[in-house]
Amino acid sequence: MISKKAKYALKALKVLGQEFGNQKPVLISYIAEQEKIPKKFLEAILLDLRNHGILQSQKGKGGGYMLRIPPAEVNFAKVLRIIDGPISPTLCVSLYFYGKCDDCADEHTCTLRNVMRDWRDANLHVLEQTTIADLLENKAAVNLETPQTNIE
Numbered sequence: 001m002i003s004k005k006a007k008y009a010l011k012a013l014k015v016l017g018q019e020f021g022n023q024k025p026v027l028i029s030y031i032a033e034q035e036k037i038p039k040k041f042l043e044a045i046l047l048d049l050r051n052h053g054i055l056q057s058q059k060g061k062g063g064g065y066m067l068r069i070p071p072a073e074v075n076f077a078k079v080l081r082i083i084d085g086p087i088s089p090t091l092c093v094s095l096y097f098y099g100k101c102d103d104c105a106d107e108h109t110c111t112l113r114n115v116m117r118d119w120r121d122a123n124l125h126v127l128e129q130t131t132i133a134d135l136l137e138n139k140a141a142v143n144l145e146t147p148q149t150n151i152e
Contacts, residue, residue, distance in 0.1 A: 006083040009045045010135070011035040013079065016055070017071035017132040025057070025064030045083065052082045071136060077127035087127065088120040095120075 015031045028046065032039040046065050049055045056068045067074070080087055081096065091099030092107050093116045104110050 002080060003084050005041070005045060006080050008035070008037045008042065009049060009079055009083045010076065010132075011037065012042060012045060013049070013054070013067070013071075013074060013132045014135050016065060016067045017074075017136050020067045020071055023066075025062065025066050027064045030064075048082055049079070054079070054082070067132075071132035074132045075128050076130045077124060080127060087123060088116065090116045093117045093120050095124075 012031050012035060015034050016026055019026050028039060028042055031037065031046075032042050037045075046055060046057075050057050050065065053068060054074055055065045057063070057065050077087060086094045086097040088094040088097070090101060090113070091097060092101045092104065092110075092113055101107065101110075101113075104113070107113050
């Protein structure tokens with residue numbers, strides 16, 4: 001499950017993606033209002049994205065944030081790693097945040113590790129192939145809202 005912070009980051013990037021090419025920064029208050037994101041929380045999210053090269057900012061009157069790169073080049077995996085860290089279900093199969101499992105005697109013979117690697121690869125396939133541009137073009141295909149389920 002992604003964090004609320006990551007979900008807000010994707011929603012903010014959607015707004016900034018809609019404004020890409022206008023060469024005009026978008027106010028934090030506008031993004032916060034459009035996506036119902038607490039402004040202080042959003043400020044921290046946008047700063048993280050700026051510090052990782054996704055956004056650029058402009059201070060002063062008429063200031064705000066803009067995408068530094070086209071929406072088609074901002075994939076979900078990159079955003080989730082910036083905001084939430086590892087995407088992998090366990091650290092022992094993480095591509096960028098590898099860590100040995102404390103409770104594993106030998107990760108080379110661990111059958112659970114193989115399943116976790118397959119899980120990671122399936123998720124990464126979707127997250128690396130889905131961009132902010134996709135979010136803008138087909139909102140129904142990439143739904144950020146929590147699915148409703150009926151459990152009886």
